[in-house]
Amino acid sequence: xKLPFQKPLFEEFISQSLKKFEQHLREQKMKEGTITxxxxxxxxxxxxxxxxxxxxxxxxxxxx
Numbered sequence: 001x002k003l004p005f006q007k008p009l010f011e012e013f014i015s016q017s018l019k020k021f022e023q024h025l026r027e028q029k030m031k032e033g034t035i036t037x038x039x040x041x042x043x044x045x046x047x048x049x050x051x052x053x054x055x056x057x058x059x060x061x062x063x064x
Contacts, residue, residue: 014046 021042025035 011050014050018042018046 018039022035022039025038030038
């Protein structure tokens with residue numbers, strides 16, 4: 001898939017966005033289990049956006 005921008009720049013943006021999202025969840029004083037679950041979904045979506053989806057049964061916690 002051809003992207004209209006540099007992929008490393010987009011990956012850096014995604015990485016920073018994930019960090020800010022986690023900070024936001026912590027500021028909302030959510031339980032750790034809730035934060036973990038939401039971050040797992042956010043990371044999987046980020047992998048989809050960067051065209052690197054996980055393989056079947058691949059461990060995905062904290063991989064991005």
